[in-house]
Amino acid sequence: MTTATATWLDIAADHPYGIAHLPYGVFAPADGEARVGVRIGDRVLDLGACAEAAGMESASVWQTPSLNAFLAQGRSAWASGRAWIVEMLSNDARRDCVEPHLYALGEVTLHLPIEVADYVDFYASEQHATNVGSIFRPDGDALTPNWKHLPIGYHGRSGTVVVSGTDVVRPTGQRKTPADSEPVFGPSIRLDIEAELGFVVGGTSEIGSRVGVDAADEHLFGVALFNDWSARDIQAWEYVPLGPFLGKSFASSLAAWVTPMEALSAARVDLPAQDPRPLDYLRGDALYGLDIEMEVSINGTVVSRPPYRGMYWSPTQMLAHMTVNGASLRPGDLFASGTVSGDAKAERGSLLELTWSGQEPITLQDGQTRAFLEDGDTVTITATAPGPEGVRIGLGEVTGTIRPAH
Structure with missing residues (x-):
């Protein structure tokens, strides 16, 4: 067991930002x-x-x-x-x-704690992927055929990663529902959250080389809570055949504090069983999950408690896959886990899942209901993880308030 170190500062031994943490x-x-x-x-x-x-x-x-x-x-x-x-x-x-x-x-x-070099967003929660697949493909397989063979992701827009506390302007764009004969243009009406964990990368690798699973920890500096705001209506119309674009790239919020990987040594857990067995480049000794308990609130009402420990893919596998084609790493690269969701309804990390695409609105403490986010809504994501000798550390929160479209 890791031994906690005492500090001469006047802070409680169980402070979530004690000397065992140091973000x-x-x-x-x-x-x-x-x-x-x-x-x-x-x-x-x-x-x-x-x-x-x-x-x-x-x-x-x-x-x-x-x-x-x-x-x-x-x-x-x-x-x-x-x-x-x-x-x-x-x-x-x-x-x-x-x-x-x-x-x-x-x-x-x-x-913003880093100057973001490149940004990749993964899709590493089996529960989230299953829920989304069930919503959009109710008569087909929930998971796509490739999902358990590789960590699926897309390359995002680093210039719109913003620090926690930055207001988020409702995006505008094209959208088309099955009932529309033609697409329309306007503000998103299905604005959503995605409770995620961001991984901050350091060191470098040469273009044309690759970083294996067992070398990935040499580049994983730390983690920070992440909210990949999503305009579901814009995304639904644009994503075939090339995937997320304007429905994601308008803003992504990163916590101001980066928790170093060393502070999470007591939070490492085994991955869920991976079946079928991944290809050789996704196997190794450095495979792990993280026992991080997240909490999502809207206007002060807790709406979800997603558990990160159930994520299917290890961060080392995500980084190995991200570089297997020879893509290089740079200091300040950032990749995110994708939405964190658990088995229970109260553990779903997006409104798309919590409201089942708007069919089952949630109720806030003041009696208001939400299918998707409204202007003025403030979303805050917090998290804790095991530290040494039973102390829990608290990850820096990520928060943002929705402002009307320009």
């Missing part, structure tokens, strides 16, 4: 520029300033407005950086060096 983000104090920080309790440590005060030559990788410079350093630098942070926050002799560079969380502005 990274990018923040700006009221009187300064954006730079890399780490969250400890309800404070943010300015890593670059603290490292510079401690005489560390590597301080410059944290004195930038994104995590990308640090991501480029690779696994050994991530491990040594985390060990140094733990030392600074656990050794009472370091207080004088650290305390001048701590900021109250409420006094800083949080920014």
Whole structure:
């Protein structure tokens, strides 16, 4: 069992952002520029300033407005950086060096933690894929023939990944229902959420090479909650034959805090049985799921609790598949899991599933009903995971409010 380390800061031992967690983000104090920080309790440590005060030559990788410079350093630098942070926050002799560079969380502005290089969205939940297939192909097979042979995904638009708290403008586009003789243009009327987990990638690989399952963890820096907002009506009309496009690319929200993979060592679980057995390049020793419990709320009403631990494909398999054709990796690459859904209705991670394509609206605490999102709705996704010695860590929330179409 992993042993929890104590900190000299005055925070509860079971704080979800204690020293066992230490998520990274990018923040700006009221009187300064954006730079890399780490969250400890309800404070943010300015890593670059603290490292510079401690005489560390590597301080410059944290004195930038994104995590990308640090991501480029690779696994050994991530491990040594985390060990140094733990030392600074656990050794009472370091207080004088650290305390001048701590900021109250409420006094800083949080920014997008990475400059997103490439963005890929997967479809890794068997329950979600089965639900969606059942909705759209009620008389056919729920899963497509390829689903259990490879992690299905699409390449998204990195420039519209936004930090948690950013408003989301309702997208406009073409839509056509079976009752329409011709397509119409206008705001989406079937705007949805997708509760997902994003994986932040570091290091590089050369184009034409590939990263195998057992090497994938060398590139997996951390995770952050992710909401891949979806305009289901735009998507339904456009996606044949090339898949998601404008129904997805208008906005995707990423949490401001990236939880390092090291903080999730106690959350690793076995994958569900994979049958049929995947091809050789998708097999290896580094296969795992993550015991992360998510919670989705709309305007303060909890509408779903999706469990990530049931996801069919490992993040290492997703990364291996993403590069098997020779596609290269760059610091700041981001891939998402796809919607997380469980076996129970209350564990479905999208309104498409929760309302069964609008046929069974949900009721909020104020008595209002929702089939899909309305203007003014605020969606918040939170999550927790096991930490050392029974402590639970809390992933940074991802939230956004829907604004009317322009």
